[in-house]
Amino acid sequence: MSLTLQNVSRVVDGETWISDVDLTLEPGSFNVLLGRTLSGKTTLMRLMAGLDRPTKGKVLMNGVDVTGVSVRERNISMVYQQFINYPNLTVYENIASPLRLAKLDKSTLDRRVRETAEMLGIESMLDRLPLELSGGQQQRTAMARALVKDAQVVLFDEPLVNLDYKLREGLRDELRNLFKERNCIAVYATTEPNEALALGGNTAVLHEGRLLQMGPTAQVYHKPRDIITAEMFSEPPINVVPGEVTENEVTFDQDVHFQLNNDLKMLQPGHYQFGVRASHIGLVPHSDDDLELPVKVDLAELSGSETFLHVRNPHFELVLHLSGVHEYEVDQEIKIYFPTHKLYAFDTQGSLVHSPARLVEA
Amino acid sequence: MAQITLKSLAHTYSANPKGPEDYAIREMQHVWEQGGAYALLGPSGCGKSTLLNIISGLLEPSDGDILFDDIRVNKLKPEQRNIAQVFQFPVVYDTMTVFENLAFPLRNIGVPEHKVKSKVYEVAEVLELTEQLNRKAKGLSADQKQKVSMGRGLVRDDVSAILFDEPLTVIDPQLKWKLRRKLKQIHKQFNTTMVYVTHDQLEASTFADKIALMFEGQIVQFGTPRELFESPKHTFVGYFIGSPGMNFITPELTDRGLEFEGQLMPVADEMVAHLRQSGINNIKLGIRPEFVHVWTEANDDAFEVTIQDIEDLGTYRIMSFRFGSIPMKARLHEDQKVPDKKARVSFPEQWLKVYADEYLLELPHE
Numbered sequence: 207m208s209l210t211l212q213n214v215s216r217v218v219d220g221e222t223w224i225s226d227v228d229l230t231l232e233p234g235s236f237n238v239l240l241g242r243t244l245s246g247k248t249t250l251m252r253l254m255a256g257l258d259r260p261t262k263g264k265v266l267m268n269g270v271d272v273t274g275v276s277v278r279e280r281n282i283s284m285v286y287q288q289f290i291n292y293p294n295l296t297v298y299e300n301i302a303s304p305l306r307l308a309k310l311d312k313s314t315l316d317r318r319v320r321e322t323a324e325m326l327g328i329e330s331m332l333d334r335l336p337l338e339l340s341g342g343q344q345q346r347t348a349m350a351r352a353l354v355k356d357a358q359v360v361l362f363d364e365p366l367v368n369l370d371y372k373l374r375e376g377l378r379d380e381l382r383n384l385f386k387e388r389n390c391i392a393v394y395a396t397t398e399p400n401e402a403l404a405l406g407g408n409t410a411v412l413h414e415g416r417l418l419q420m421g422p423t424a425q426v427y428h429k430p431r432d433i434i435t436a437e438m439f440s441e442p443p444i445n446v447v448p449g450e451v452t453e454n455e456v457t458f459d460q461d462v463h464f465q466l467n468n469d470l471k472m473l474q475p476g477h478y479q480f481g482v483r484a485s486h487i488g489l490v491p492h493s494d495d496d497l498e499l500p501v502k503v504d505l506a507e508l509s510g511s512e513t514f515l516h517v518r519n520p521h522f523e524l525v526l527h528l529s530g531v532h533e534y535e536v537d538q539e540i541k542i543y544f545p546t547h548k549l550y551a552f553d554t555q556g557s558l559v560h561s562p563a564r565l566v567e568a
Numbered sequence: 569m570a571q572i573t574l575k576s577l578a579h580t581y582s583a584n585p586k587g588p589e590d591y592a593i594r595e596m597q598h599v600w601e602q603g604g605a606y607a608l609l610g611p612s613g614c615g616k617s618t619l620l621n622i623i624s625g626l627l628e629p630s631d632g633d634i635l636f637d638d639i640r641v642n643k644l645k646p647e648q649r650n651i652a653q654v655f656q657f658p659v660v661y662d663t664m665t666v667f668e669n670l671a672f673p674l675r676n677i678g679v680p681e682h683k684v685k686s687k688v689y690e691v692a693e694v695l696e697l698t699e700q701l702n703r704k705a706k707g708l709s710a711d712q713k714q715k716v717s718m719g720r721g722l723v724r725d726d727v728s729a730i731l732f733d734e735p736l737t738v739i740d741p742q743l744k745w746k747l748r749r750k751l752k753q754i755h756k757q758f759n760t761t762m763v764y765v766t767h768d769q770l771e772a773s774t775f776a777d778k779i780a781l782m783f784e785g786q787i788v789q790f791g792t793p794r795e796l797f798e799s800p801k802h803t804f805v806g807y808f809i810g811s812p813g814m815n816f817i818t819p820e821l822t823d824r825g826l827e828f829e830g831q832l833m834p835v836a837d838e839m840v841a842h843l844r845q846s847g848i849n850n851i852k853l854g855i856r857p858e859f860v861h862v863w864t865e866a867n868d869d870a871f872e873v874t875i876q877d878i879e880d881l882g883t884y885r886i887m888s889f890r891f892g893s894i895p896m897k898a899r900l901h902e903d904q905k906v907p908d909k910k911a912r913v914s915f916p917e918q919w920l921k922v923y924a925d926e927y928l929l930e931l932p933h934e
Binding site: 341370399400404406423427428484485505507508509511516529530533536 | 611612613740745748749752753756767768769770773774792793794796797798807808809810811812813856858879880881882883884899902903
């Protein structure tokens with residue numbers, strides 16, 4: 207079963223929420239919708255589900271036009287941000303509810319409920335009521351209900367947002383594994399680049415109602431088609447520095463410039479936006495052609511196991527993403543090493559014209 | 569401004585507690601020093617909200633004392649403690665302007681109007697709200713409203729401490745960066761004791777000079793972000809800090825030393841001797857994925873392991889593998905090459921931590 211959106215737009219009260227989206231999701235695929243708040247993720251999912259109708263365009267399932275078919279007649283489940291369960295039904299009855307509608311025989315129903323509960327690690331909670339469970343267990347119950355009925359399309363709308371990050375880590379891994387063995391289409395909306403990367407599969411990047419790029423997740427990350435995708439699909443966002451290419455040099459400003467290297471030789475003279483990943487800038491040189499830059503520290507942000515170092519020089523600000531814990535004082539003066547052979551180049555319109563070569567292919 | 573001391577503090581919601589498991593907060597001694605930037609970090613249900621409510625005065629502890637400087641405040645109400653709080657959702661008066669919102673706590677206690685004005689301008693400047701001062705709060709974005717909430721805590725000179733309860737929950741990921749930076753600057757500038765409650769390690773480590781990590785009603789480690797990462801004092805700290813968390817194996821103490829499924833683990837002789845003497849049964853070894861060394865070729869220190877999966881996380885990759893029967897993870901550089909199915913890994917002794925009854929075992933330094 208494939209799901210195709212053809213030229214789909216949705217306009218609400220004169221405002222365009224989704225604009226000309228063309229998209230095909232293959233059977234058995236795991237698809238991430240990545241976009242900021244209000245980028246159109248939920249709207250697009252509602253169109254996929256048949257909860258809303260497109261203003262323009264078609265929705266096809268397996269090549270058949272289902273644009274006007276309501277959600278009831280499509281085999282679709284959805285999991286929301288809020289944990290939605292029937293509060294007065296036990297976990298067992300919550301999970302069983304979609305099967306009761308399908309009028310399954312008793313023993314098949316019982317087997318399916320228990321299998322699904324076991325898959326999600328809530329088999330010991332079956333007799334409890336949802337409100338007696340922790341947040342993580344409540345969301346597992348909602349997920350079990352979405353997964354129990356063998357839907358052709360399962361839609362997740364930021365399902366882990368309200369959970370502790372350790373729980374999220376665990377559930378994310380489980381989700382990846384759960385869908386490996388299924389032949390349905392999974393669609394998972396998130397605002398977080400790292401969640402998309404951790405989930406793998408394909409990623410579709412949405413921005414202001416438009417689909418910017420769709421492809422295998424690692425490929426979209428490593429070869430973003432334009433500057434907005436590059437910025438959205440990395441946390442911290444990719445550093446962007448304007449520069450000029452002349453016959454034999456790349457110039458950021460009068461103090462910071464370097465010889466054109468083999469990597470960038472193919473660039474025509476002119477103005478570009480150069481992108482450099484936070485993780486590619488170092489505190490020590492990694493290569494002979496790294497550019498040494500004196501900078502001042504704005505802030506060292508620490509996560510448990512990583513450091514995000516914000517620095518600036520008179521002309522631009524940069525963020526470094528370092529493994530391990532590095533402590534710096536605000537305004538401390540340090541040197542950083544800018545990798546001239548790991549630059550992305552975008553033209554003045556923001557389209558990618560060069561991406562750095564990778565040693566390991568995904 | 570004050571130092572906050574928790575003296576033999578404990579709290580139970582039960583009328584007749586039978587054991588430690590009935591306590592939301594188990595007996596603790598703790599000091600939040602004046603002017604410090606602290607985080608109270610832990611998963612939901614660990615007791616951090618209970619502790620926050622005890623500090624703010626919403627809850628009276630069932631056992632022990634809470635002191636502000638040397639004064640016992642167990643029975644003082646929140647408003648008598650001069651505590652400012654910033655909650656998950658911004659608390660602002662929509663119909664008032666930003667200026668009026670910021671002036672409110674000062675006008676309430678009768679501060680003369682000229683002082684109100686200078687203080688409000690000072691705080692607005694720091695928070696980058698100067699241009700919004702005359703706008704109604706209603707039209708502000710979520711992050712601006714949250715800044716106004718913070719500003720209300722900052723205008724008063726007499727606050728004992730500012731408590732933050734997951735203040736960035738409703739803020740978009742892209743803006744969280746900026747607000748976290750702002751908070752850090754504010755702390756430097758105002759020198760007020762600040763306690764930031766969160767379940768998010770990134771927020772805790774970014775903001776705080778020291779983190780109190782809570783688990784099952786106890787503070788299992790109080791240390792700098794680096795200490796929590798490099799030498800977790802408890803297995804839970806190893807698991808909870810870092811993403812993915814620490815790998816653990818359960819070795820056996822044999823004649824040869826500490827063995828795991830027939831392989832001898834690199835643990836110092838003195839440590840092994842100490843374990844033999846102490847008779848501790850519950851021994852675990854922990855190593856962070858960042859410190860697992862992955863080799864492409866065989867060498868004396870390396871064990872052969874089976875690779876199960878490699879996740880590309882963009883800036884780095886996570887290799888999942890089986891060490892004997894146990895699944896473990898190692899962090900790889902973006903460009904690091906690994907063989908197909910079998911890899912060789914070693915555990916540098918410095919980073920292989922020994923846990924006895926879940927707590928880090930350290931031998932006294934010579």
